[in-house]
Amino acid sequence: MTRWLFAPVPKARIAAFRTLVYLFVPLDLVLFSAWIRGHGNLPGSLYRPLVVGRLLHLPTPTHLIVDAIYYTLIPLSLLAATGRAHRLLGWAVFALYFEWMIIAMSYGKVDHDRYALLVALAVLPTAGRARHGDGIPTEAGGFALRATQIAVICTYFLAAIAKLRYGGLAWLTGATLTRSFIRRGTLPARWLLRIPGFTTVSQVCIVGFELLSPIVFFVKPRTRYLIVAGFYLFHLLTFCLITISFIPHQIAMAGFLPLEKVTPITWLRRRRAGRNGRTAPAEVTTTNPATSGEA
Structure with a gap:
């Protein structure tokens, strides 16, 4: 079990995943979860903190608190994407984004599409130093990816358990999708409603x-x-049928992919070195086939 949890991966994969995750955070704040800023203007009586919020005695969101998190988290995430001071910046980004999610989900609706992303933010500070193009295997990085992967799969598996627990077999044969297609379905969704039994299947x-x-x-x-x-x-x-986006979850799901093969940073380094008239430093590619297992 330990060998599976800590299966080493190239450091380049950690560097690429780290860059992807931390660059997504400001994009999320600006585009996908900008609505959370409105919670700072709501009456405090509407705030019903999640259990973890109560245990940590987190303050009731105010306009000042929400804006402070927003304007602090964006630059810190961009700095963390560089891979420098990965522990200090990583823990800071995780703590602020964690509070951002507490504020988001403490007003009656809890989404599950950010669980795996939160896990990724929690474990990336433990992954150690990682540089784009570095093929040296790392067990710490392997664990960070494995923990994220487990969170991704738990999101799916526990969603099914919840459906069966609260909806029973009626969830399978009921009108869940039909109601969704009618309420918020796109044109293709309405067309699919004409096919008998499509939503049940x-x-x-x-x-x-x-x-x-x-x-x-x-x-x-x-x-x-x-x-x-x-x-x-x-x-x-x-998304095409009912316009529900799981982008944070999909960002975390990239932890399954060989991201080290996508090397825009390495390409930019070589291009910049070429402009300066010198040879770009050789990238380390000492991956050991016997130890660089897929995470």
């Missing part, structure tokens, strides 16, 4: 896919990538 398939999602850990890398591509396709279809 889709509900069975959704729960089945969520319950079987842990299989991604027991297949070969190539098959794993195909399954993860299926996850992305599922979320693309969800």
Whole structure:
């Protein structure tokens, strides 16, 4: 079990994942969760903190608190994306984004699409130093990715458990998707409503896919990538049909992918070195096939 949890990955993968996650945070604040800023203007009586908020005695959100988090988190995330001071900046970003989520989810609605992203932010400070293009394997980085992957799959698997726990088998045969298609469906969704039994079959398939999602850990890398591509396709279809976005979850799901093969930073280094008339430093690629297991 320990060997699986700490399966080493190239440091370049950690560097790429770290950059992706930390660059997404300011994008999330500005575009996808900008509505949270409005909670600072709400009456304090409407604030019903989550259990963790009560345990930590977090303050009731005010306009000052919400704006302070917003304007502090954006520059800190951009700095953290560089990989410098990864522990100090990483823990700061996690703490602020964690409070941002507490503020978001303490007014009656709790989303589950940011759970895996929160886990990623929590474990990235422990992943150690990592540089783009560095192929040296790291167990600490492997654990960070594995923890994120487990969080991604728990999001699916526990969603299915919740559906069956609160909706029972009626969730499979009821009108859940039909109601969603009618209430917020796009034109393709309304067209699909004309197909008899489509929504019922889709509900069975959704729960089945969520319950079987842990299989991604027991297949070969190539098959794993195909399954993860299926996850992305599922979320693309969800957005196209009912405009529900799981972008934070999909960012965390990139922890399954060989991100070290996408090397824009290395390309920029070489291009800049070429302009200065000198040879770019050789990238370390000492990955040991025997120890660089897929996380």
